[in-house]
Amino acid sequence: MEKERLAAFSDGVIAIIITIMVLELKVPQGSEWGDGIAFLPQLLSYILSFIYVAIYWNNHHHLFHTVKHVDGAMLWANMHLLFWLSLFPLTTEWLRHYPTAPAPVAVYGVVLLMAAIAYYILQRNIICAQGKDSILKQALGRDIKGKLSPILYITGVAFAFIAPLVSCGIYVFVALIWLIPDRRIEKRLSSPSS
Numbered sequence: 070m071e072k073e074r075l076a077a078f079s080d081g082v083i084a085i086i087i088t089i090m091v092l093e094l095k096v097p098q099g100s101e102w103g104d105g106i107a108f109l110p111q112l113l114s115y116i117l118s119f120i121y122v123a124i125y126w127n128n129h130h131h132l133f134h135t136v137k138h139v140d141g142a143m144l145w146a147n148m149h150l151l152f153w154l155s156l157f158p159l160t161t162e163w164l165r166h167y168p169t170a171p172a173p174v175a176v177y178g179v180v181l182l183m184a185a186i187a188y189y190i191l192q193r194n195i196i197c198a199q200g201k202d203s204i205l206k207q208a209l210g211r212d213i214k215g216k217l218s219p220i221l222y223i224t225g226v227a228f229a230f231i232a233p234l235v236s237c238g239i240y241v242f243v244a245l246i247w248l249i250p251d252r253r254i255e256k257r258l259s260s261p262s263s
Contacts, residue, residue, distance in 0.1 A: 074139075075139050079129060113168075117237075125188065128188070142197070171229045177240070181225075218243050
């Protein structure tokens, strides 16, 4: 299978995820400033989830620039990633309603963790299919952000039962470190030796 079909399908699923999340936003229940302030947790949870989905879409796009042909293992690894991303609207909605409750904050973190693990599995499948000298393997290097993120998600999930707002802060921090553009793959693809 050519990678374009997989990328197009993934783009469609991600577009639907974003659409579902925005359709879940409800207009403030009044026209006063206080009503707008009450709307703030909804808006902030949407923004955080939108950023996460955008980060995954951006990195997925770069990831598949390193792939020549897709095999069955990559297809299933990609579907595994899309499964966890498809839970973002549900967990975002729960977090919107209960932003300081332990269970929604913890479940949100578990879904973030599982999406990170699924992305890692997809990377490993690509490297396995492309070989040890693959562009992706060379581009990833030590992958500090990739290794740090699951640790922070686990920390966030643990803090959800003690201080849910600390967990939310950890989730925001991880998003911020990934928001800084990751140019490793771009640099590797543009280097003369690749």
